[in-house]
Amino acid sequence: MAGGNQGGAVRRDKATHDGAAAGQNIAIFAPRGAAQVLAMAAVLECGGVLMTLDPDLPEDRRAVMLEQGRVKRILYGGGLTASQMNWLKGLELPRLPITQAVSRREVQTFSANRFAPPCGARDPAYLVFTSGSTGTPKAILGTAGGLAHFLSWQRDSFEIGPGDRAAQFTGLSFDVLLRDVFVPLISGATLVIPPEGTGPAQPGALGWMDQAEITLLHSVPSLLQSWVSTELSVSKLPHLRLAFIAGEPLEGALLRRWRHRFGQAVRLVNLYGPTETTLAKFAFEPGPDVFEAGQPVGYALPQTRAVIVTARGKPAASGELGEIAIATPFMSLGYVNDPSLTKARFIPSPDAGDRDRGKEDFIYLTGDLGWLDPAGRLHVAGRIDDQVKIRGIRVEPLEISALLEQHPAVAASAVVARRNAAGEMELDAYYVMAHANLNNTQTTEPQMRAQLRSYLRARLPAALVPNGPLLLPELPLTPNHKLDRRQLPPIVPLQNSPSGQAPSSAVEGQMLQIWEEVLEKSDLGVNDDFFDVGGHSLLALRLVLLIEQRMGVKIPLAELFKSATIAHLAEVAQTRETGDGLVPLWLRGEGPPLWIVHTGGGMLWNYQPLVRALAADFPIYGFEAKGLFDGAEPQDSIAAMASSFIQNMRHHQPQGPYRLAGHSFGGLVAWEMACQLQAAGEEVSGVYLFDSSLTRPDDAWHADHSAARVAARDLSVAVQVYARFTQSDLSLEEGALSDLSLEEQLGRAADVMAASIGSKPAARKLVEGVLRISNSHRAARLAYHPGRHTAPVVLFQAEDDRKADPDWAQFWRETAGGAFETQVVPGDHVTMMAQPHVEVLAQALKASLDQREVSRSSAV
Numbered sequence: 001m002a003g004g005n006q007g008g009a010v011r012r013d014k015a016t017h018d019g020a021a022a023g024q025n026i027a028i029f030a031p032r033g034a035a036q037v038l039a040m041a042a043v044l045e046c047g048g049v050l051m052t053l054d055p056d057l058p059e060d061r062r063a064v065m066l067e068q069g070r071v072k073r074i075l076y077g078g079g080l081t082a083s084q085m086n087w088l089k090g091l092e093l094p095r096l097p098i099t100q101a102v103s104r105r106e107v108q109t110f111s112a113n114r115f116a117p118p119c120g121a122r123d124p125a126y127l128v129f130t131s132g133s134t135g136t137p138k139a140i141l142g143t144a145g146g147l148a149h150f151l152s153w154q155r156d157s158f159e160i161g162p163g164d165r166a167a168q169f170t171g172l173s174f175d176v177l178l179r180d181v182f183v184p185l186i187s188g189a190t191l192v193i194p195p196e197g198t199g200p201a202q203p204g205a206l207g208w209m210d211q212a213e214i215t216l217l218h219s220v221p222s223l224l225q226s227w228v229s230t231e232l233s234v235s236k237l238p239h240l241r242l243a244f245i246a247g248e249p250l251e252g253a254l255l256r257r258w259r260h261r262f263g264q265a266v267r268l269v270n271l272y273g274p275t276e277t278t279l280a281k282f283a284f285e286p287g288p289d290v291f292e293a294g295q296p297v298g299y300a301l302p303q304t305r306a307v308i309v310t311a312r313g314k315p316a317a318s319g320e321l322g323e324i325a326i327a328t329p330f331m332s333l334g335y336v337n338d339p340s341l342t343k344a345r346f347i348p349s350p351d352a353g354d355r356d357r358g359k360e361d362f363i364y365l366t367g368d369l370g371w372l373d374p375a376g377r378l379h380v381a382g383r384i385d386d387q388v389k390i391r392g393i394r395v396e397p398l399e400i401s402a403l404l405e406q407h408p409a410v411a412a413s414a415v416v417a418r419r420n421a422a423g424e425m426e427l428d429a430y431y432v433m434a435h436a437n438l439n440n441t442q443t444t445e446p447q448m449r450a451q452l453r454s455y456l457r458a459r460l461p462a463a464l465v466p467n468g469p470l471l472l473p474e475l476p477l478t479p480n481h482k483l484d485r486r487q488l489p490p491i492v493p494l495q496n497s498p499s500g501q502a503p504s505s506a507v508e509g510q511m512l513q514i515w516e517e518v519l520e521k522s523d524l525g526v527n528d529d530f531f532d533v534g535g536h537s538l539l540a541l542r543l544v545l546l547i548e549q550r551m552g553v554k555i556p557l558a559e560l561f562k563s564a565t566i567a568h569l570a571e572v573a574q575t576r577e578t579g580d581g582l583v584p585l586w587l588r589g590e591g592p593p594l595w596i597v598h599t600g601g602g603m604l605w606n607y608q609p610l611v612r613a614l615a616a617d618f619p620i621y622g623f624e625a626k627g628l629f630d631g632a633e634p635q636d637s638i639a640a641m642a643s644s645f646i647q648n649m650r651h652h653q654p655q656g657p658y659r660l661a662g663h664s665f666g667g668l669v670a671w672e673m674a675c676q677l678q679a680a681g682e683e684v685s686g687v688y689l690f691d692s693s694l695t696r697p698d699d700a701w702h703a704d705h706s707a708a709r710v711a712a713r714d715l716s717v718a719v720q721v722y723a724r725f726t727q728s729d730l731s732l733e734e735g736a737l738s739d740l741s742l743e744e745q746l747g748r749a750a751d752v753m754a755a756s757i758g759s760k761p762a763a764r765k766l767v768e769g770v771l772r773i774s775n776s777h778r779a780a781r782l783a784y785h786p787g788r789h790t791a792p793v794v795l796f797q798a799e800d801d802r803k804a805d806p807d808w809a810q811f812w813r814e815t816a817g818g819a820f821e822t823q824v825v826p827g828d829h830v831t832m833m834a835q836p837h838v839e840v841l842a843q844a845l846k847a848s849l850d851q852r853e854v855s856r857s858s859a860v
Helices: 034-045 059-068 082-089 144-157 176-187 205-211 221-229 252-262 339-345 397-404 445-457 506-519 537-551 557-562 566-575 605-614 638-652 665-679 699-704 707-726 742-757 760-783 799-804 810-815 838-859
Strands: 025-029 049-053 073-076 095-097 124-130 138-143 165-167 190-192 216-219 242-245 267-272 282-284 305-309 322-327 346-348 362-372 378-383 388-390 393-395 410-419 425-433 467-472 582-586 594-597 620-623 658-663 684-690 793-798 820-825
Touching: 025 034, 034 049, 034 176, 049 059, 059 138, 124 144, 138 144, 144 176, 165 176, 176 190, 176 216, 216 221, 221 242, 221 252, 221 410, 305 362, 339 346, 339 362, 397 410, 397 425, 397 445, 425 445, 445 467, 506 537, 506 566, 582 605, 582 638, 594 638, 594 665, 605 620, 605 838, 620 638, 638 665, 638 760, 658 665, 665 684, 665 760, 684 838, 707 742, 707 760, 742 760, 793 799, 793 838, 799 820, 810 820, 820 838
Parallel strands: 025 049, 025 073, 049 124, 073 095, 165 190, 165 216, 216 242, 242 267, 425 467, 594 620, 594 658, 658 684, 684 793, 793 820
Antiparallel strands: 124 138, 267 282, 305 322, 322 362, 346 362, 362 378, 388 393, 410 425, 582 620
């Protein structure tokens, strides 16, 4: 079908029959073909509001669209099935065959200006639908001016004219159908409609485009992925000169494969723009440089600009991530039947100031994340409502997918987030084998999965390593040729034969018990690979956490991904080096993390009862003291500890609001962290102190006794605390150490601890670290002079200590610069953190955290 003077018009007598007139909503219910195209042009010609209704949609979906769109009349085409015609006849709406409503006669030149007269630029011209979060599609009302703006820009910018032949592949109920149909028609180009059964995802699509001499194509990356991976025997589309890509990120691996397959002659253009702002509003032609995770969407169309909005509703700086908002006078009129949603998404621009606002001073909040680079190019980084949080950390699945597709055996991939049976978010990966590897019979699927897992483990942080990858013959697509996540099968472990080799040491025996608990298996051996017998990234996190809790040894996740066997981890447990001192204590939930600082002995064991009792819906991380395991010198100032912990914390949570807590000495460090964070301009939403004070009752005793006596008490207390909070049957009385030399004290304490840890060298390192840290932290506490911050503070005071000295918390009341609250909980300085008293503390802490979040949300 050619453009130019060949168009269509609704016959005036038919258009006004039964009250149909300009501005009324008219639906077109017809299969893909010339009649449908002519009817679309005719409805716009007479000033009607166009809505296309795909006959292949489910009947219920069609009915909802008609109701939501307030359709007044239906034009229907030939070629409908009997069931489709029966459904049509059951509607209580005026209906007319397209052949009676549309004359195929000469009309005035069909051009971009056709969409303005007789309508104004802001008059409604078409209705389209997008998915709604409630399960009901959202109707969006587009304008004549918005449509004309995009069509003219694309025609003029890319010199589309009579020599071009455009393929019409798009689904019949999507807004991009308007682009596919009307760009060639207003340009004098030829719109080429594929024969029935030749869809873009069908095996013959490339062959048909070659035979039809297609020069202009609109598509999505999912389809490009299938085209570059299949049909290697067909021509390389020598006629194609323009390929416009939109709807999904254009990843680097796909761009390189496209260029390798079809050469550099085709101009590939990456488009971006939500339905609400009328088709595309940004465009980018990739050059020689390739962006791996996704190409920029580039530069704004005329009279359009991007505004990156921060979480606080302010314009973002260059390079800063935020929500993409679009300012243009050509945006749609909003959502039909939903004024509250329209008001929420179409808002005054944050940089418009107080002047009288015009259309250009309003923005549409897209829900997409992105940033503007120094060159002014817009980059898209996923959806706000599709953000994935693993361990409370934001994760972009596209990063993993792009990396997976760089592997030579992978033609296409998908990475999606799902919740497992425990309610935890995890990542699943799927892939399609590259054509060159399809006939490789030497590599089995389990071997390929192992290779890909090893490949990903070597390149990704632990939290980003997904389950699988699972081999699929092809990625499932929706009717609009996007990834159909609902059709992706669940990933189950491959069945392997475990080695069954028995442990050869107490350490290996303890680890084997933990593995069997985590994996829920009983036939494991010390040389089995954790990931080959059902483990994945989240189970790996649980594994290292349990090892730390049960054995007192923190295994870096990097070691697990280096060699995931019990034999290797047992060796590491005896000789390991510490990581960044950050220990995950609770990994469920997606709320803002709670950051907890170690006590004066440098350990985190005493927090386990509180963490379990709290059963939080947010992650909890603990900071472990430097020097506890590795023999390094402990930090000797609270300010230095706070600075180090903030640096590590920001690797996991780059921006506030931060929630900080600590027991005893840990509360002092948490206080100092709040001071430093606020000085750096960050928000601290709460500081929670568990019986923290600048002085302790035994400070004078320590000052009056020898180093050996002080060491005896410190080591005895450390063993008692460890036994209480790990439920270990250990005991070491201070009197049994008092007459021993320091070396003998360390040896005796290590012997006691080794009975639980299972490793004498590891126990020796632990007690040496505890002793060094206790001395260093005692001096740091006595030398600390707290500064003032304005974050809300809650002090949980042990009831028994308060009875002995009810006034020692007065200093905190006087130092706090913001809201301050004291809550008394049962127990003493130690037992308040243990059962049964910790249940009361957990309830009080949860109530304080919830109250603060409610207050903060109300303030925002």
